[in-house]
Amino acid sequence: MMDTAVAPATTKDAILVASGLTKHFPIGRAGFRGPMRVVRAVDDVSFSVWRGSTLGLVGESGCGKSTLARVLLRLTEATAGSVIFNGENLFDLSRDEMRQRRRDMQMIFQDPLSSLNPRMTVGEILKEPLLIHGVARGEEKQRVADLLEEVGLGPHHSNRLPHEFSGGQRQRIGIARALALRPSLVVCDEAVSALDVSIQSQILNLLRDVQREYGLTYLFISHNLSVVKAVCDTVGVMYLGRMVEFADKRSLFSTPNHPYTQALLSAVPKSHPRATGARIALHGDVPNPINPPTGCRFHTRCPAAMPICQKMDPVLKDIGAGHLSACHLND
Amino acid sequence: MVEAADTAGSVAEVRTVRPAWWRFARHRLSVVAAILILAVFGLALLAPVLPIPDPDAITSVDRLLPPGSSGYLLGTDELGRDVLSRLIWGARISLLAGFGAAFLSLLLGCAMGLLAGFMGRWIDNVLMRVTDVVLAFPTILLAIGVLAAVGPGLTNAMLAVAISGLPLYARVARGSVLSVRELDYVEAARSIGASTQRIMVRHVLPNILAPLIVAFTLDVGMKIVVTSSLSFLGLGAQPPTADWGSMIASGRNYIRNAPHLIMIPGAAIFFVVLCLNIIGDRLRDILDPRLKDL
Numbered sequence: 001m002m003d004t005a006v007a008p009a010t011t012k013d014a015i016l017v018a019s020g021l022t023k024h025f026p027i028g029r030a031g032f033r034g035p036m037r038v039v040r041a042v043d044d045v046s047f048s049v050w051r052g053s054t055l056g057l058v059g060e061s062g063c064g065k066s067t068l069a070r071v072l073l074r075l076t077e078a079t080a081g082s083v084i085f086n087g088e089n090l091f092d093l094s095r096d097e098m099r100q101r102r103r104d105m106q107m108i109f110q111d112p113l114s115s116l117n118p119r120m121t122v123g124e125i126l127k128e129p130l131l132i133h134g135v136a137r138g139e140e141k142q143r144v145a146d147l148l149e150e151v152g153l154g155p156h157h158s159n160r161l162p163h164e165f166s167g168g169q170r171q172r173i174g175i176a177r178a179l180a181l182r183p184s185l186v187v188c189d190e191a192v193s194a195l196d197v198s199i200q201s202q203i204l205n206l207l208r209d210v211q212r213e214y215g216l217t218y219l220f221i222s223h224n225l226s227v228v229k230a231v232c233d234t235v236g237v238m239y240l241g242r243m244v245e246f247a248d249k250r251s252l253f254s255t256p257n258h259p260y261t262q263a264l265l266s267a268v269p270k271s272h273p274r275a276t277g278a279r280i281a282l283h284g285d286v287p288n289p290i291n292p293p294t295g296c297r298f299h300t301r302c303p304a305a306m307p308i309c310q311k312m313d314p315v316l317k318d319i320g321a322g323h324l325s326a327c328h329l330n331d
Numbered sequence: 332m333v334e335a336a337d338t339a340g341s342v343a344e345v346r347t348v349r350p351a352w353w354r355f356a357r358h359r360l361s362v363v364a365a366i367l368i369l370a371v372f373g374l375a376l377l378a379p380v381l382p383i384p385d386p387d388a389i390t391s392v393d394r395l396l397p398p399g400s401s402g403y404l405l406g407t408d409e410l411g412r413d414v415l416s417r418l419i420w421g422a423r424i425s426l427l428a429g430f431g432a433a434f435l436s437l438l439l440g441c442a443m444g445l446l447a448g449f450m451g452r453w454i455d456n457v458l459m460r461v462t463d464v465v466l467a468f469p470t471i472l473l474a475i476g477v478l479a480a481v482g483p484g485l486t487n488a489m490l491a492v493a494i495s496g497l498p499l500y501a502r503v504a505r506g507s508v509l510s511v512r513e514l515d516y517v518e519a520a521r522s523i524g525a526s527t528q529r530i531m532v533r534h535v536l537p538n539i540l541a542p543l544i545v546a547f548t549l550d551v552g553m554k555i556v557v558t559s560s561l562s563f564l565g566l567g568a569q570p571p572t573a574d575w576g577s578m579i580a581s582g583r584n585y586i587r588n589a590p591h592l593i594m595i596p597g598a599a600i601f602f603v604v605l606c607l608n609i610i611g612d613r614l615r616d617i618l619d620p621r622l623k624d625l
Contacts, residue, residue: 075521102524115515119537128533129523174519181523 014048014084015185015217016072021045021081023064023071027290039289041067043241044081046316049185049234054211054218056232056249058225058264060286064241065221069187072219073105074098085185103133106178110190112170116162122148122173123158129180147176151206168199172206179210187219192227204231225268229253237261240289240297243316247323257325259302296328304329354617361613364606371603375422384413386420386573395589406591408582414595417573421596424485424574426603428567429555432489436496436554437547443497444504445539449512449531459505462498470495470557478566485574488567492557496550503546507539541618548611552604559600575600 022045024038042064049055057065071078074090083090085105093101109115116125126144130136136143145155151172162170171191178186188207192200208231211218222228228235228249235252237245237260245258256262263280282301287293293300299309308328316326356362374381390411398406398414405414447458465473470492477491511517512535520530559576561567568574570581575596582592 070518073522075518099524099526102522105522107519107522109515109519111515115519117516117520117534117538120533128520128525132524132526132529177519177523 013051015051015086016049016219017084018048018072019046019082019084021068021071021083022079023067023076024079037290040241040292041289042071042078043292045238045241045243046081047236047243047246049217049219051184051217052215053233054220054231056228056235057219057221057238058223058228058235059238061223062286062289063238064289065223065238066189068238069107069189069219069221073102073107073187075107100133103129103135103181104183105185105187106181106183108171108174108178108186108188108191111194112167112174113162115174116170118162121159121161122153122165125162125173126158126176126180129177133181135181143180147180150179150210151176167195168202171195171199171203175203175206175210179214182214183216185217185219187221189221190223191220193222193224200227207231225264237264240286240292242297242326243324244298244327245323245325246316247325248321251321251323255323257319257323257330258298258327259304259329260298261325263303296326355613358613358616361609364609364613367602368606368610371422372426374419375426378419378423381419383416383419386412386416387571388412395585395592397589398591398595405595406589408578408592409585409589414578414591417578418575418595418599421573421575421578422599424562424568424572425555425559425576425600428485428489428492428558428574429551432492432496432554432558433547433551435489435493436550437500437543439493440497440500441504441536441543443501444506445508445531445536447501448505448508449527449535455505458501462501465495466498468495471560474557474561475564475566478561483566483569485568485572488558488561492554492561495557496554499546499550500543503542504539507542508535511535511538541615544618545611545615548607548614552607555600555604 021042022040023042024040026036026038028037029035030037045064045068047055057068059065067076070076071081072083074083078091081091085101088101090098090101116122120128123141123144126147127140130140130143144158148155148157153169153172153176157165157169162173165173171194174191191207192203195203204227207218210216218231220228220232232249235247235249236243237252237258239260245252245256245261247257252261253265256265259280263282266280280303282303284301287297287300293310294313295311296302296305296309296314299305302309306328312328314326314328316324317330319325319330355365390407393400393403393407393411395409396403396407396411398404400406403413403415405418408414408417443458443462447455468476473495474488474491477494478487481487481490517530517534520534525533555575558567559574559579562574562576563580565577565580568577570577578596579593582589582596585592
């Protein structure tokens, strides 16, 4: 099912187009009257998400994946750029208009416990989106029961509080909440990272089932490449606030182009004990996003760095069949 | 009626969470404290119908009688008024002043803290600087200042004490808001399209209440002491109205030959404040939903 989602470019329908997205967090001045310093959490990122597909965003901790997701849903205001969602620029909407649009875009969080209000019962949690948007008026209770059933829980769970559930069950509640308004886009921010491996696969299956049933589009953020490989159609690789490679999953996993992607993929545990394949070990730490390296941001750790990498910032460009990569090696 | 409710509850639904009163009742000391507080409340409320003499009735032949004298269980004061009667009538004033002032502080302070913590930016700055200014004055001094401006009296004293108590609640509330508003469920609420107002009332407020309620129960005791102090200074309840603070004030001249005049109202304040603190501690324990099984 996942494989067939890659249709010819002409019939692709972008549900979301992000262009030039930038988010800088000001962190105060350097010295008394020095320049304002900023953390460049997301820096000039552009991409599209195709309707009905799953886009994976991978990268190390702190590379700006979650910030990107929050900026896309306008949970934080972007510094620059635009997000066209269903043909409408979200950043042009007023606060009230934005609240209305949230019906169509939902989020599933990493920590299933902290994303559920500890003082609301599961029924109240699931009823809230319906009440806010006036959906299923008068039959909220039935709708809540349906939602619970859909995610593998029962109506009798609706009187319980979140802390009475296991991690996997809580995540199911989080998914039910995200589905309550029948959205078209769901952002899963590390949705399975906090769960046991066996529970992870259950939740991933659930996500796949509801995607099929509602024709959902997922933006799937994860640092776990195996998970991304299992669920995504398209994958974007981020490094230090930049998108360095963006390609169809098959293409990316079979012929990774960017040295950073190659290093990431070589670090994925192999399922076969004698599987070979040189491990590319990166040295040093991720540079400080307050003061990112000049030129290509990866040149300080890149095994293939050239003199030009220190001077010129490579642009993300098509290296064939829609496989985008930002590396000077391709020139 | 109690039995009916019990069986109905067990048949109709299987509760996994014990009701709050049940968890409260597991702790003996807090039950004793609660019963004592309720008893004091009951006595205060029933004062008009209790068979006790008029608290303001002066019997000049029976002045400064010690406790246990015939006809006067707790003795009489310097004007021959019945101390027991004044103690019970005084409880009305002291409890009203304590709870009233603390409640007013809670309401206003909580609103301030919620706004400051959730809105941030200049709202936070303005509100917190106001509380800093209030905090810079000692409680009694501030209350005296306010009363000097608006004139003495019980209502004014309550207002003055309530104002001086604002920073406590505003700061507790703001601190909790700052930690709660970063939690995922607040973000989740925003992402389902909840309005700021809804997020504050439905998601943030219920989750910051526990420390505020604890602060409140502890603060009621504090407020009883402060309003009593104001009455002691002659700025609160005006004579001849009985109030624990003013009873101590008028009794202090007779501390050598009639120590019961200050000991009895003093002990009343002590026990009420102690009981409130015990209840406050227990409430803190049971209001944390993660400690349901205590």
